[in-house]
Amino acid sequence: MAEEVKLLKTWSSAFGLRVVWALKLKGIPYEAIDEDLSNKSALLLQYNPVHKKIPVLVHNGNPISESLVILEYIDETWKQNPILPQDPLHRARERFWAKFNDEKLLPSAWGAFTKEGKDREEAMAATMENLKFVEEELKGKKFFNGEKIGLVDLVFGWLANLISIFEEVTGFNIVGDGYPLLSAWMQEFSELPVIKDTWPPRDKMIIKYQALYDKYHPAK
Ligand SMILES: N[C@@H](CCC(=O)N[C@@H](CS)C(=O)NCC(=O)O)C(=O)O
Known part of the structure; x- marks a missing residue:
């Protein structure tokens, strides 16, 4: 089954950009969903009800929030071009x-x-x-x-x-x-x-x- 990767972000957020960069470094295609934070989408509220913030990575329907957590998830899921060392x-x-x-x-x-x-x-x-x-x-x-x-x-x-x-x-x-x-x-x-x-x-x-x-x- 083809992987489905979506990223809820905004065009300018530094927290969103770090996730964009990690996905690009790994060569992972994804669908970018740009949020209007003054009028948050039902999708964002559903996927990140605790913080109601972007970025949210959605991998095969599973949402992951908090950019540092997302970066580690990306590194553990797609091993190519590691962004964390092994040691x-x-x-x-x-x-x-x-x-x-x-x-x-x-x-x-x-x-x-x-x-x-x-x-x-x-x-x-x-x-x-x-x-x-x-x-x-x-x-x-x-x-x-x-x-x-x-x-x-x-x-x-x-x-x-x-x-x-x-x-x-x-x-x-x-x-x-x-x-x-x-x-x-x-x-x-x-x-x-x-x-x-x-x-x-x-x-x-x-x-x-x-x-x-x-x-x-x-x-x-
Ligand atoms: N600790 C969060 C911070 C994310 C964050 O602050 N996102 C902002 C945009 S830059 C946001 O969604 N703000 C919406 C709000 O505060 O209502 C992370 O690392 O993902």
Whole structure:
């Protein structure tokens, strides 16, 4: 029986994109179902009643939610082009950095984008500190796991695209010259065909993030 793979996502979500990249790296054909999160479909509510969030991967009718869980499911189901190493210690390290991204780095950057005044300064300082950990992790490596991209690259992938959009919309300099290894990685990562072909259009992203920024910082 032919496999049926569907992915509920949005055109711009970093959480959805990491799953798109994993499926593309593995060469798995899938049907993309783009959600309107302001009017969630019955399918999304049925498949992810707990969080009601994208992405959801639907494999032969079975829904899997939470992007990090989905990435591991994809790696275990389709063995070609592994995105996690075999060694348990290395696997644990990859999971650590993925959690760090979702629980610390992303929330701090989101805070720097959405907050105001002292709260924004604190979020910006936290972002800079978190990015220093990323810079340190890249020492002596092309990608986070060595020569080939893996789970941590996919999870940190949003940096390669969104940081420059944050910078353009807010006028803040976030990465600048202070993170040379991260800058080199962002360049390297963005140029991989799988990544290049799937970036959301920059002009559309600028419009989306400008509107979000205006919502969080209404003119006084
Ligand atoms: N922890 C989740 C986060 C996913 C997430 O935040 N998705 C957002 C879009 S970027 C969403 O569906 N939001 C809908 C909502 O919050 O109502 C994951 O890794 O999959």
